[in-house]
Amino acid sequence: MEKAKIFEYATIFGAAAVLAYLATAAGINLYYIDNYGNVYSHQPYETIKVIARQYVWEFQYPNGTTSFNTLVIKAGQLYRLELTSADVVHAFYVPDLGIKYQAVPGFVYTIWLKVDKPGTYLVECAVYCGPGHYLMLGKIVVEP
Ligand SMILES: [Cu+2]
Incomplete structure (x- = not known):
């Protein structure tokens, strides 16, 4: 040649x-990039399912337990939230953590979440989802 x-x-x-x-x-x-461009590959994480339904937030933990309207997590631990809806379109809105994702029936959206500051963070539904929309409030409790 x-x-x-x-x-x-x-x-x-x-x-x-x-x-x-x-x-x-x-x-x-x-796969591991969050909304802010942080990359979480090679870090251990726990998966929590977040299911929106009229008019409650359901959280399913890896150990099989379920809680309603209150999500309890540990500070500094990485979580993979898998967000979906059981009925109509909702939106998972956590203003103080900069999270706002639509929850759509039949679709799963991934939110990588790591909160370093312990405290209580307000969760609200940011899409009008029916007459009980205003009841759809929750909180994320971050334990030290
Ligand atoms: Cu809603």
């Missing part, structure tokens, strides 16, 4: 290898 051809192939395969590496690295990390 002449030198120009070798250089041509080297360029093509070199570029392909770089692109393949970037796509793999991005693909792996995309």
Whole structure:
């Protein structure tokens, strides 16, 4: 093979290898990126299911227990919230944590959550979901 051809192939395969590496690295990390661009790969996390329904927030923990309207988590621990709705469209709104996601029946939205400051944070429904919408208040209790 002449030198120009070798250089041509080297360029093509070199570029392909770089692109393949970037796509793999991005693909792996995309799963772990939160709303703010924080990447949580290689960190242990717990999954909590958040189910919105008229007019209550349901939280299902990994140990099989369930709570209503109050989510209890630990400060500094990483959580993967899986948000969905059991009936109509709601929105999971936690103003002090910068979280506002729609809860749509049939879809699951992922929220990576890590709160370092212990305290109580207000949860409200931010989409009018029926006459009891105003009742749909909850809280996140972050324990030290
Ligand atoms: Cu609602």
